[in-house]
Amino acid sequence: MIKPSGVFNYRYSQDMAVIRTKPQWITFALFLLALVVFPFVSSQYAMGIAITMMIYIVAAQGLNITTGFAGLINMANSAFMAIGAFTTGIMTVKFGLSHWIAFPFAGLVAGLIGVIFGVFSFRVKGLYLALITIGAQFIIMYILLHWNSMTGGVTGLNITPPHIGSFSFASTISMYFLSLIVCVIVVYLVRNIARSKVGRAFIAVRDNDVAAEVIGVNVKAYKTLSFFVGCFFTGIAGWLWCIYVGVASVDHYNLLESIWFLAILVIGGMGSVLGVILGVVFVEALKTVTVLLGPIVGDAIPAIGETIGTALPLLVLGLVVILALIYEPRGLAHRWEIIKRSYRLWPYSR
Amino acid sequence: MEQFLGYLIPGLMLGTVYTVIALGFITIYRTTQVLNMAQGEFFLLGAYAVFFTVSQLGLPIWLGLFLAFALLALLGASTERLALRPLVGQPVFAIILMTLGLAVFLKGVMVLIWADSILPMPSLFGIGGIKVLSITVPTQYVWFAVISLVISITLVYFFNRTKIGLMMTAAADDIQVAQSCGVSVNKITAAAWMIAAVITGIGGFLLCSITGVYQEMGALGLRSLAVVLAAGMESLGGAMIMGPVVGAIEMLAAGYLDPYVGGGIRDIIAFVVLIIFLLFRPQGLFGWKIIERV
Numbered sequence: 001m002i003k004p005s006g007v008f009n010y011r012y013s014q015d016m017a018v019i020r021t022k023p024q025w026i027t028f029a030l031f032l033l034a035l036v037v038f039p040f041v042s043s044q045y046a047m048g049i050a051i052t053m054m055i056y057i058v059a060a061q062g063l064n065i066t067t068g069f070a071g072l073i074n075m076a077n078s079a080f081m082a083i084g085a086f087t088t089g090i091m092t093v094k095f096g097l098s099h100w101i102a103f104p105f106a107g108l109v110a111g112l113i114g115v116i117f118g119v120f121s122f123r124v125k126g127l128y129l130a131l132i133t134i135g136a137q138f139i140i141m142y143i144l145l146h147w148n149s150m151t152g153g154v155t156g157l158n159i160t161p162p163h164i165g166s167f168s169f170a171s172t173i174s175m176y177f178l179s180l181i182v183c184v185i186v187v188y189l190v191r192n193i194a195r196s197k198v199g200r201a202f203i204a205v206r207d208n209d210v211a212a213e214v215i216g217v218n219v220k221a222y223k224t225l226s227f228f229v230g231c232f233f234t235g236i237a238g239w240l241w242c243i244y245v246g247v248a249s250v251d252h253y254n255l256l257e258s259i260w261f262l263a264i265l266v267i268g269g270m271g272s273v274l275g276v277i278l279g280v281v282f283v284e285a286l287k288t289v290t291v292l293l294g295p296i297v298g299d300a301i302p303a304i305g306e307t308i309g310t311a312l313p314l315l316v317l318g319l320v321v322i323l324a325l326i327y328e329p330r331g332l333a334h335r336w337e338i339i340k341r342s343y344r345l346w347p348y349s350r
Numbered sequence: 351m352e353q354f355l356g357y358l359i360p361g362l363m364l365g366t367v368y369t370v371i372a373l374g375f376i377t378i379y380r381t382t383q384v385l386n387m388a389q390g391e392f393f394l395l396g397a398y399a400v401f402f403t404v405s406q407l408g409l410p411i412w413l414g415l416f417l418a419f420a421l422l423a424l425l426g427a428s429t430e431r432l433a434l435r436p437l438v439g440q441p442v443f444a445i446i447l448m449t450l451g452l453a454v455f456l457k458g459v460m461v462l463i464w465a466d467s468i469l470p471m472p473s474l475f476g477i478g479g480i481k482v483l484s485i486t487v488p489t490q491y492v493w494f495a496v497i498s499l500v501i502s503i504t505l506v507y508f509f510n511r512t513k514i515g516l517m518m519t520a521a522a523d524d525i526q527v528a529q530s531c532g533v534s535v536n537k538i539t540a541a542a543w544m545i546a547a548v549i550t551g552i553g554g555f556l557l558c559s560i561t562g563v564y565q566e567m568g569a570l571g572l573r574s575l576a577v578v579l580a581a582g583m584e585s586l587g588g589a590m591i592m593g594p595v596v597g598a599i600e601m602l603a604a605g606y607l608d609p610y611v612g613g614g615i616r617d618i619i620a621f622v623v624l625i626i627f628l629l630f631r632p633q634g635l636f637g638w639k640i641i642e643r644v
Contacts, residue, residue: 073443120625124632126442127385131575132628135621138572142618146611259450266447304462311462318455325448326436 002344018191032184039176047172049288054183055240056280060264061190061273062233066114067262068271069199070226071206072121073130074114076137077261080231082144082253083110084238089157089248090150099162103239110235111228113140118227122220125209137255145250156249159242175244182240186233191273193229202226203271256317263317267324269331278332283320290316355485357605358598363491365597366498368620370553371574372581372589373505374546380522380584381542384434384445388453389550390571395456396422396551397471397558397567398464404472411472418555419548426547427540435539457568468564471555490560497556501549502590509586518542522584573620580627582634592635596620 004023009015019028039047063077074080084106091102117136121129144151151157161170169178193199201222204212213219242248260283268279294309304311328335342349371389378386386392399418403409409417433452437444474493479486509515520528521538529535558567577596581588604616627634 067443071443073446120629124628127446128579128628128632130443130446131385131579132625134572134575135625138618138621139625142614146614148612256454259447259454262447262450266444270443307462307465310466311458314454314458314461316458318451318453318458321447321451322433322455325440325444325451326433329440329444 002341004344016195035180039173044172047176049284051172051176051179051244053280053284054179055237055244056264056284057183057277058186058240059234059237060261060268060276060280061186062230062235062237063261063265064230064271064273064276065190065193065202065233066226066230068265068276069194069202069206070223070230071202072118072223072226073126073133074117074227074230075130075133075255075258075262076117076140077234078253078255078257079137079140080110080114080234081238081241081257082141082248082250083113083231084235085242085248085253086144086151086157086238087235088239088242089152089159092159093157094150099239099243100164103236106239107232107235110238111232114227114231114234115224118224121223121227134255137258141250141253151248151250154250156247156251158247161246162243169243179240179244182236186236187273187277190233194271194273198222198225206271256314259321260317263321263324265331266321266329267331269333272331272333274336275331275333278336282332286316286320287313352484353605354602355483357601359483359485359487360491361598361601362594363487363495363597364557364601365594366495366502367553367557367570367593368574368577368596369502369589369593370498370556371550371571372577372593373502373586374550374553375574375578376581376584376586376589377505377518377542377546377549379578381518382430382434382539384449385578385583386546387446387449387572388429388456389546389574390568391453391456391460392422392426392547392550393554393571394460394558394563394565394568395425396548396554397563398460399551400555400559401464401469401471401563405469411474414472415555419551422547422551423544426543426545429547430540430543434543453571457565461565464563466565468562470562471559474556474559488560494556494560498553498593499590501552502586505545505549506586506590514538514541569617573617576620576624576627578634579624579632580634582636585634585636588634588636596623599623 003009004021007021014020019025038050042050059077059081062080063074066072066074087106087109088099088102091097091105092099117129117133120132124132145153147153161168161175163169167174169175194202201212201217204215204217205219205222205226209219241252245252264276264279264283266279267282268277269275290312294312297312298304298306298308301308324331371393374389374392375386378384396418399421400415403414403418404411407414429452433448434445437448480489480492481487507515509519517528517533518538518541520531521533521535525535528538554563554567557570561567574593574596577589577592580592580596600616600619603619607615607619
């Protein structure tokens, strides 16, 4: 890791600091300030995109723990998000509990169901775990769709906005701040889990599980834990998402959505907290452009005008994944590191 | 009993479609250690390619079939060359995601060109019924099962008796030893992808000539993973046995369980089979080697 010129670490705390110098603190504070000011100067539409990005950052950070740090491929991430959403729906609609009580449970239920698959990962790994989680995606969504008495089947459950006292989170701007707070806390937690004992154990299990076991890492415990923590955060994202869109329904959480999550990880950079944020911003921006571009292309080429709306997102996702894997397999985070390094070494960098 | 056979026999017959798709999976996996998640899309493209050449271009059916499968072979080879070869040596996650990306991309192409409706296919077999063990089955099913079995047996013969097939088996066993014996791995890999694409495409064409072709048929690709796993990842013969078995399990489950769970169990029962096999016998029933456990 290259520090800015003239900066040296004299104490352990300096070595551990994520944000090291004064200019970095100022930039960081300005960035947070910009996030707070943003909803007051932007349109509803831009705010909606920002909320979606923040919720997806939460979910993708969950996947990042399981797949990026611990190396256990989870292809059912959107199904775990659905579990969080439906837990919220069932607790608030069927049992009449408060959204704030449902908040930890959305994470816990998703996490505990994730633990089941963590246990599967004791027996098989790599490709085979990927196949199990594909199966999990279909089976979980099947159960959620057909358990009519609880989940409302095809129509799903309508969720009212949460409220504190008389203040209701119905407006977009309040939803923005709710997502912002959750997102910042989750990013903070994941960034610190990643560099703690637990995070190092995850990385050891990912890189070489036999060696990890030899040096005293309890591989089974950490695999289970990585599934629990990862699915916990994804479940929390499900809580946010179902409150934001106002409904918990099975439409949104399909295999394609899970593939989008994996694409975010690859585009951003596996096992990098910053990478996931970059990946989500890139992918959501791309989705928005695709949605806007669809009708324009359709008008320009009438022969494909009817189908382009459905086809374009698929084409773009497929192409982006393929190109990212071939040309940028280490993700945007790696590219960012290169840029940062060459900036700090200037004028001696290439 | 009558009812049981009524589910079992069509299940066994339509299950041969899983054999065909699974053979495609296995052909690629044996030679390159890549599990091609885009098999379902190859399957569907086989049907659409025939629809394109025969119904849209109006070619005579045999020429149309030839052209369609030549296109599919080209697709298989170019997939390998453009998408998978740059990834040699990358971790398994990258390869899985690459084939998934391909699947999504091909699905996009198909939605773009042929939209989301059921298209009628040129029919090969007459309509009628045939009596099997006191159950009347549509003749088409019988033809379908027979052709699938013929394809499977040809493929097993190809792998065990012809030179290229033996080269593939050698590459599957140990790629370095095979190379030192003069097997060109690049050519073998391309050949494996072409064969897999064509076989899967033929399966797609055959099944869709009975049902008509529509986008949801692509889901069969992932479902036949259950057959691949149950057979063992390398066993061609195993796939021939397990395909009809999984097909029968699906039909029986749909027949007996659907009234209790509210329908649609057919779509996921294959995944239940897959998970059970992965948990209790991950090397499958006929696989070559013991899978590494942790």
